[in-house]
Amino acid sequence: MLFNSLDFAVFLPIVFSLYWFVTNHNLRLQNALIVAASYVFYGWWDWRFLSLIIFSTLVDYSIGRRLKNEEKQSTRKVLLWTSIIVNLGFLGFFKYYNFFLDNFITAFSFFGQEIQPNTLNIILPVGISFYTFQTLSYTIDVYKKKLEPTEDFIAFSAFVCFFPQLVAGPIERATNLLPQFYKKRNFEYDKAVDGMRQILWGLFKKVVIADNCAEYVNLIFNNYQDYNGSTLLIGAIFFTFQIYGDFSGYSDIAIGTSRLFGFDLKQNFATPYFSRDIAEFWRRWHISLSTWFRDYLYIPLGGSRGGTLMKVRNTFIIFLVSGFWHGANWTFIVWGGLNALYFLPLLLLKHNRTNLGVVAEGRMLPSLRELFQMGTTFMLTVLTWVFFRSDSLNQAFEIIYSIITLKEGNSYFLNPISNQSISKEIVLILFLLLIEYASLKVNKYNNRFIFIQIVILAIMVTLLAPPASDLSFIYFQF
């Protein structure tokens, strides 16, 4: 079920009413309702894949309980690896089987060995990368004795499949979300209204910003060979805002919906396009995944301790794995590698933690130096997003080459036949940036005018959505 669908507009009030009016006196019943609602939410797409979530839940719940009573280190390790193999096994099979097979075939053919491909027509279960990482965090934390394993199966199931963040995050840590299922939730007016505002702001980002940009992005990337350098650059910049609107919009809706039910999820995006260097960008972009990789991969590998070679190795590992997490395609791996290349000089020169605050701290406007830094960081990320959006490395390199060499060709926007104007999209993007910049400058959110904000956002979402909007979210495919 999609957040921006009529199905969800009916589903949400029903679950909300049952949650606060029918099951509110019994915590277990309330948690059971969340599990049932989440299964309906997920099964709406394809009920068969619910079995994966249920199996993963059973495995990690059982392993968590075994870990509690097990003191022998070798057995604890076996239990941990069982969870890792089961979870990553599912992920590997559904997401990467065909990728590895295709690459083996290519590698063999390189050495003159032709083998008959036997690929499988595998459907990628929506959100598998997200809930797999979430359940893994539970088992790893229990193994490291950072978290007491739960005895409450219903609460654990609700933690694994909590519908607002089940299919596209934020990837919640068990230490943050699971304890919230143990406590009775009380309805708070301010929290719920703020949740509504965040849902509408998320819808604005998705429906107005991302979907409006998507129309041009799809056209330009699908016909990239026809267009000139400037059109391709506009396409790449529009994709930069599309992916941000799409993904951070989803996170906002997820966080807002959770607040309606009395839960607090972690912030997933913090105005990333106002970053002054790539290290700051990665502290502000997809925070839940970045911190997951930091805590469960980068630090166990040694982090930034050790020699230069180790730092380089660890940086590349974390970014390449992050790229591979996004999809089974070389484009994502190069996307990760490029980010590692950007990040590495900052790390080696110990500048990776220079910009820990917000831009123009203590001032209203950024300095010229900060503007230059933000502009440079933004354009570097635009370059990486070309790989992210392209279907193949060949396409990505061709687009970048065309942009750099200012290739001649058709201009989509200055063509009197197509008569296309992007003024509306530019105004909308500037509006988004203005609001985000304002949010950096205001320390505490002012709830005084929240009613007006909600009304204005709802009107904008209704009026400014493109007529033939593609409903799906980009991150569903991951």
Add this chain to the structure above:
Amino acid sequence: MKKFLSTTFLAVITVLIFLELIIRATGITGSALPFTSLDGEYKLMPGEQGIWVKGPLGNIRSSFQINNQGYNSTILDYENDPVEFKIALIGDSYIQGLHVNVEESIGRLIEDIYTDKTISVHEFGISSWNAYNFLQIAKEIEKKYDYIFVLVTDEDLS
């Protein structure tokens, strides 16, 4: 909870009122264009008329009028058209002609060539129709027209 529900209800009502006012004041959206099934075909609802609006800020505006056979045309009933010589145009959106005022459609432009008004052009067009639909309509109107010749083109206009 009571306060939240009443605020939500008030917000929904306020949004609806504002949307109604904005849409009526700016005309950024057009009249509804309902579809129906006539003679087993997907057609427009007979008797409907209004303004068709398209473009990012509603910059394409044109009048439409749906006749008894479910097509956008100023000729209200093809079957009771008194003009002797008739031309049938079968096609999709181009023939449907929602992008221009119904008085300026391709049919009317062809009729204007003949200043003595001796011909009448019947437009059979529904947006998104394909070759199968064209053939179905051709078969349907075959019973009602005496053909002099049939022109088939590979463009929108068939």
